[in-house]
């Protein structure tokens with residue numbers, strides 16, 4: 139029976155393993171193999187005089203990254219990884235790897251990102267790279283568990299849609315029979331409609347598509363968003379949920395992914411609650427002082443300003459009370475100061491992680507806001523309808539999973555947090 143490599147202990151005296159040939163060292167009378175599976179690496183030692191001729195023949199010339207099955211007694215040996223070695227009495231090549239490899243899995247030869255993504259399945263064989271995706275899985279598990287424990291319902295909304303949610307310029311048009319259709323930018327309209335359906339608390343983890351043309355280290359054209367929407371709640375309520383979720387996710391990863399974090403050399407610091415909150419006006423004040431700039435009310439906070447504010451804050455923080463004019467039509471303006479919206483962004487010192495708001499739930503105001511953005515209420519009729527038959531007040535947010543991982547694991551490029559990234563120049567593999 140096949141044994142995962144990490145299950146080989148000092149008590150194991152015999153093992154059958156299946157894995158990839160990580161390294162081969164032929165010293166003439168003695169050949170060493172390192173064999174790797176997803177759990178670890180073990181040394182396979184073949185002294186020519188001690189192993190059966192059939193084993194020597196089977197192993198002869200086996201290429202790196204071939205899949206092999208090895209069976210034999212396990213012995214203690216100080217110099218081997220994990221302090222164990224297998225001296226095989228059976229050896230089988232299960233699947234041969236062509237040479238040369240398109241990518242050096244051992245990682246001694248550094249590869250460009252493009253080379254890595256062209257052979258991503260090989261790239262991800264590397265323990266350091268694979269660790270990112272085991273942690274990504276743990277992040278999603280923790281977030282999902284947290285939301286279930288708070289009574290949320292997991293929803294799935296369409297990705298083929300008829301209207302823009304976040305603004306028309308970043309849409310991917312789609313050939314959809316005789317209709318005009320797009321890939322969805324956000325589950326925004328659907329999660330709100332489910333508030334009218336009486337679900338009260340929903341979440342979705344799914345793809346969002348943004349036709350952003352710029353090529354940056356923190357934008358993808360297909361990203362993964364964790365979306366949350368809550369009825370009878372305001373922006374402050376959902377900011378608390380977001381803060382609690384971030385801390386729960388960090389704690390889960392710190393508890394359960396120690397080995398993977400070690401593979402990545404990451405010393406995870408759990409963010410402290412409550413996250414500081416600064417207003418948009420305070421944020422531009424910080425940026426102006428730091429950069430000698432002259433951002434004024436209503437200006438977007440660009441990358442340089444964001445960086446300066448992040449440096450001043452030094453930890454996760456919220457920017458609240460945004461100008462209504464630079465937030466989407468669905469963000470609720472304060473009744474007494476309609477030029478400011480009950481909208482927020484959750485920031486990591488490096489970048490924005492999430493944005494959210496209390497929503498406009500009054501039909502008349504929503505129509506007004508849609509018009510004020512230069513959009514046509516007619517194209518939102520399927521959405522507006524949900525506001526005419528009893529729509530509770532509600533609030534929510536969207537959190538970018540890749541940005542969460544990128545900041546948590548200190549990755550240099552957002553593409554590192556995606557198995558098969560989609561950017562301006564890449565749609566394969």
Ligand code: AMO
Nearest residue numbers: 324326348357358361491492493494534535536538
């Ligand atoms: P927003 O457009 O700010 O808000 O997106 C929410 C979060 O999703 C992530 N994100 C991206 N990540 C990588 N590449 C991209 N191109 C990209 N675009 C967005 C970011 C961002 O903070 N409907 C609102 C959310 C809401 O109000 O509930 C929305 O989509 O981490």
